[in-house]
Every structure is written in C-alpha cells, then in structure tokens.
Amino acid sequence: QPPSDFVEPDELRTSFALAMSQMYRNEVPLYGDLIRIVQDVNHSVITAQGRDGAVRSSAELERLTLERHGAIRLGTPEELLTVKRIFALLGMQAVGYYDLSVAGLPMHATCFRPVSTISLARNPFRVFTTLLRPELVQSDNARDLALQLLEKRQIFSQDLLRILDVAETQNLRLTSDQAATLIREALYTFSWKPVAAATYAEYQILRAEHPILADIACFNSAHINHLTPRTLDIGAAQIAMQKEDMDTKDRIEGPPIRACPILLRQTSFLALEEAIRFKTDDAGERLTSGSHKARFGEIEERGAAVTPAGRDLYDRLFSEAMSAARGLSPEAADAILAKAFQRYPDTWKELRQRELVYCEYRCTGKALSPSLESGEISESLVERLVEQGVLEAVPITYEDFLPFSAAGIFQSNLKGNAPKAKLEQEVPQPCPDLPGMEKALGGSVLDPDDLYSTAQRESLISCARKLRA
Ligand code: OOG
Ligand code: NI
Incomplete structure (x- = not known):
C-alpha cells in the first residue's frame, strides 16, 4: 500500500467519535x-462574547x-x-492515573486521549477507562463469581482482533476499508446489550455487593455509559x-464559578433504569425480565490546566x-466552596x-x-513581553479528569441503588x-x-525563534 492510502489516526479518531455519537444518540435519545x-448554549455564549471570547477561529469552533x-x-x-490496542490506532494513549478507591469503588482508571497539541486541536476525544480491582471487593463469594463471569466472556469480535493484528503489521495504519471494519x-x-450474560440470580449477588460490580461483570460488552459534550x-x-425535566445531579462537580476558569466542572442527568433480559439458568434457554441502571448523560465546562502548585492549592x-x-445542603456546600476559593487567584496575570x-x-x-533591555528586572522577561503586547498568553485547556469529580458522578448514579451502609458508613481508605x-x-x-509543561515550553521556544528572526 502506498502511504497515502492509509487513514491518518487523527482522521480515524474523528470518524470513530462521530460513529460512537451516532450510536449513543440512537440508543439513548436523551443524549x-x-x-x-x-x-x-454554546452558540449564545459565542455570539455574546464576540471575537475576543473563548472561540476565536473556525478551527476552535470545530474542535x-x-x-x-x-x-x-x-x-x-x-x-x-x-482496548489499548484499539485506541492506539485512533492516536490515543493512556494519560494519568485515577484512584477511585477514594470513593469506596473497587476500581482505578486512566484516560485514553491524544497527546500532541496538533492532535488535540483537531479532536481531543477521550475515553475515561476504569478497570476492576478484584482485591478490593470485600465478599469472596461476589469476587469469585465476578471473576468467573469475566473469564467466560469475550467482548471483542474475531474480526476486530484480526484487524488489530493487521494494523500492527502496517505500522498502526489502516486503509479506509480496514478502518471501516x-x-x-x-x-x-462498546454497545449496549439488552440481554445479560449472567443469570438474574448472579446479577443480584453482584449488585448486592456493589452495583458497579454487576455492571462490569454481567454483560457481554464494555458498554459506553455516557458521552459528554463540552x-x-x-x-x-x-x-x-x-x-426540560431532566433528573440532574444536585451539584456541579469541581471548582466554583470563576472569572478565570480552571480544570473542569461537570454535571449529569442520572442513570436511566433500562429493561434487560436475564438468563434463568446457565444454559440460557429461558429468559426473565429485569432492569439495569448504567447509562447517564453528562456535560462539562473545561478551563485552564494548572501546574503542580496550582493543583496543590486546588486540592487543599x-x-x-x-x-x-x-x-450540608448542596447550596450551602457551594457557598462554602466559593468562599474557600477566594484564596485562589482569579486574574490570568496573577x-x-x-x-x-x-x-x-x-x-x-x-x-x-528598544526599551526592553532597561525594563523592570523584577518581572520575568516573558511577563514583560506579554505586558508589552509582544507575546500573547493563551491558557492551555485542561484535557484530563478529576478523581473527586469522577467519584461524585459515580456516587450520584448509585444513589438509592446501593445498600446505604456500604456508601455512607464506611470511611473509604x-x-x-x-x-x-x-x-x-x-x-x-x-x-x-x-x-502540559512540554506544550508551554515548546510554545516559548517557537516564539523565541520568531522574535530572533
Ligand atoms: C465514569 C465516571 C467518571 C468523569 O467524567 O469523571 C466520569 C463512570 O461512571 O464509568 O464520567
Ligand atoms: Ni464523564
């Protein structure tokens, strides 16, 4: 194959994200x-802000x-x-580690996403990917059952496994036919399976231990559980x-409203109760009706990526x-948060x-x-150049997640679902x-x-080169 016949990973990622969005829209009309x-909302904001607002070019609008x-x-x-092999073909790599045991969940996570500034600007599609940690499941019985079910299932088709092998012999590239496959x-x-791979009795054992455990182990797929627009x-x-009468979470996760947004703020509508058929015995000849809650809708607003010092202050x-x-009530919590964050600087300059x-x-x-040489020494050179209008400083968008927000989203979907004793009395270690x-x-x-620090440094190097020229 001449190289030009191969689909670029950035392009493949966009086709994949669009196809996934279409699938999810069909499956979950509320999405x-x-x-x-x-x-x-975005259209109104862009119109109100005009050319100096958050979206300043057609490329930014497209992203x-x-x-x-x-x-x-x-x-x-x-x-x-x-899953890592699939995402590699879409130009996505595992970035960051999220410990969800902080929320009493027997799992941890990473995020598959593009990493270069150019790829992020084209389409920053990311997938928050959690992995079960069986050692954190307390009941031996539930753990063994979950592992047995997982051992039996095959969530990848033979055609998928074949195309992954092919791609890996073609330097991680696919032709357009192979890309379609x-x-x-x-x-x-990643699709929803209305018939469970477990019996109803098995499902109930896992669910009684933890609803997330039932969701992970009882189906023959790794169904996508939400798709979040920005x-x-x-x-x-x-x-x-x-x-529109959506059953929303009672608070927005993340930092309070600020003049200079940082990190990310998220909210969601709660998981839907969906009809599922379960096997009544292992042979699976007879089915019984039940339901399952996993899929929800989420939205997010993204702000600037913070440095380790910025993150420290945020966490504190x-x-x-x-x-x-x-x-306290959600309103009281928000007021306390807003007050605490008065100590977080809120001008871009500071x-x-x-x-x-x-x-x-x-x-x-x-x-x-020409006055550059004789300028104030107390300010850094870069800051002086920004002041003089020689450089423009554009905050880098935060492309990752927050463990406590993720935990809050998980918990909101478990409400009234998990045995109370498990969620509220145990202090998670x-x-x-x-x-x-x-x-x-x-x-x-x-x-x-x-x-983030590489992106910042590279932008400075490229400015230095231009200014010297
Ligand atoms: C993931 C929940 C976390 C986020 O954006 O942090 C999340 C899940 O429920 O599997 O959606
Ligand atoms: Ni999410």
Whole structure:
C-alpha cells in the first residue's frame, strides 16, 4: 500500500467519535437532547462574547463542536490491553492515573486521549477507562463469581482482533476499508446489550455487593455509559436541562464559578433504569425480565490546566471546603466552596505570575521594543513581553479528569441503588495502585503534567525563534 492510502489516526479518531455519537444518540435519545442544549448554549455564549471570547477561529469552533469524552468500565487486564490496542490506532494513549478507591469503588482508571497539541486541536476525544480491582471487593463469594463471569466472556469480535493484528503489521495504519471494519467492530464492543450474560440470580449477588460490580461483570460488552459534550457555560446548560425535566445531579462537580476558569466542572442527568433480559439458568434457554441502571448523560465546562502548585492549592481548598460542607445542603456546600476559593487567584496575570496555570505563548506580530533591555528586572522577561503586547498568553485547556469529580458522578448514579451502609458508613481508605494499573496496561501511563509543561515550553521556544528572526 502506498502511504497515502492509509487513514491518518487523527482522521480515524474523528470518524470513530462521530460513529460512537451516532450510536449513543440512537440508543439513548436523551443524549441527543443534551447535545442540542449544549449547542444552543454554546452558540449564545459565542455570539455574546464576540471575537475576543473563548472561540476565536473556525478551527476552535470545530474542535468544540466535535469535542466529547466517553467512559467504559473493564473487567480484566486482558480487556484493557485490547482496548489499548484499539485506541492506539485512533492516536490515543493512556494519560494519568485515577484512584477511585477514594470513593469506596473497587476500581482505578486512566484516560485514553491524544497527546500532541496538533492532535488535540483537531479532536481531543477521550475515553475515561476504569478497570476492576478484584482485591478490593470485600465478599469472596461476589469476587469469585465476578471473576468467573469475566473469564467466560469475550467482548471483542474475531474480526476486530484480526484487524488489530493487521494494523500492527502496517505500522498502526489502516486503509479506509480496514478502518471501516475497525469502527464497526469496535463499536460492537462498546454497545449496549439488552440481554445479560449472567443469570438474574448472579446479577443480584453482584449488585448486592456493589452495583458497579454487576455492571462490569454481567454483560457481554464494555458498554459506553455516557458521552459528554463540552459547554462554554455549564450553569446555563444545567438550568436548560432542568427546564426540560431532566433528573440532574444536585451539584456541579469541581471548582466554583470563576472569572478565570480552571480544570473542569461537570454535571449529569442520572442513570436511566433500562429493561434487560436475564438468563434463568446457565444454559440460557429461558429468559426473565429485569432492569439495569448504567447509562447517564453528562456535560462539562473545561478551563485552564494548572501546574503542580496550582493543583496543590486546588486540592487543599477543595478538600477543606468539602469537609466543612459535609452533611450540608448542596447550596450551602457551594457557598462554602466559593468562599474557600477566594484564596485562589482569579486574574490570568496573577495565575501566570504565581505559576499556577500553564499557557501557550504566541507572537502577536508586534516588534520587540528598544526599551526592553532597561525594563523592570523584577518581572520575568516573558511577563514583560506579554505586558508589552509582544507575546500573547493563551491558557492551555485542561484535557484530563478529576478523581473527586469522577467519584461524585459515580456516587450520584448509585444513589438509592446501593445498600446505604456500604456508601455512607464506611470511611473509604484511599489505596492507589499505579504499578498494578501499569502492569495491566503493559506500559506506563503518561504524566499529564509532562504534556502540559512540554506544550508551554515548546510554545516559548517557537516564539523565541520568531522574535530572533
Ligand atoms: C465514569 C465516571 C467518571 C468523569 O467524567 O469523571 C466520569 C463512570 O461512571 O464509568 O464520567
Ligand atoms: Ni464523564
């Protein structure tokens, strides 16, 4: 094959994300409503902000319109390895480690996403991918049953496995025919199965232990459980969701409203109760009707990526506010959070000067002024150039997730579903296992901070080159 016949990974990722969005819209019509709401809100924000707002070019608008993240929950290291091979073909790698034991969940996660500035600008499609940690399941009986069910299932088709092998002999590239097969077969893995792979009795044993355990182990797929569009105003989008009678979460996760948005804020509508048929015995000849809750709708607003110092300050203020808010109403919690975050600088200039956020620097075209040499020494050179309008500092978008927000989203979907004693009385002991995740992945997860600081540094190097020329 001449190289030009191969589909570029960035292009394949966009085709895949569009196909997944179409599939999810067919499966969950409320998702279509969510997309409409978010697009209306975004349109109003862009119109109100004009040319100096969050979206300044048609490329930025295209990224925003395409932008989604999804989530899947996997049962075994073998499943994770195959999923990693699928995402590699779409130009997505494992970035970051999320310990969900902080929320009493027997699982940990990573995110598959593109990593280069260019690929992110084209389509930042990401998939939050959780992996079961059987060692954290308390009941021996439930753990053994879950592992037995997982051992028996095959969530990947033979055609999918074949195309992965082919791609790997073609330097991770596919022709357009092969790409179509990959998309079709991979979507099958991520689709909803209305007939469970477990008997109703098995399902109930796992669900009594933990609803997430039943979701992970009882189906012959790693169904996508939400697909999240990005909004420019999550407050307005949440109000619009409520106007359409969507059963929304009672608080927005993440930082409070700020003049300079950082990290991410998320909210969701709660998981739907969906009809499922279960086997009554292992032979599976007779089926019985039941239901299952897994799929929900989520929206998010993304702000600037923060440096380790910025993240430290965020974590400190956040956990301080959340312990003070324990047991209070959502409104009271939000007020406490807003008050705590008065101590988080909220102008881009101060955020930059205190090195709390990452920025991409661009040359504006304005020449260096002769006074440069005699300027204030106390300010950094870069900051002076920004002040003089020679450089423009554009905050880098946060492309990752927050473990406590993820935990909050999980918990909101378990409400009234899990035995209360398990969720509220036990104080979860955080027990991260990054080496375990990396062993399952057969490689390391990338550090998000390395990616952001490299993007910032490279933008400065390229500005320096232009200014010297
Ligand atoms: C994932 C929940 C976390 C997010 O955006 O942090 C999440 C799941 O329920 O599988 O959606
Ligand atoms: Ni999500």
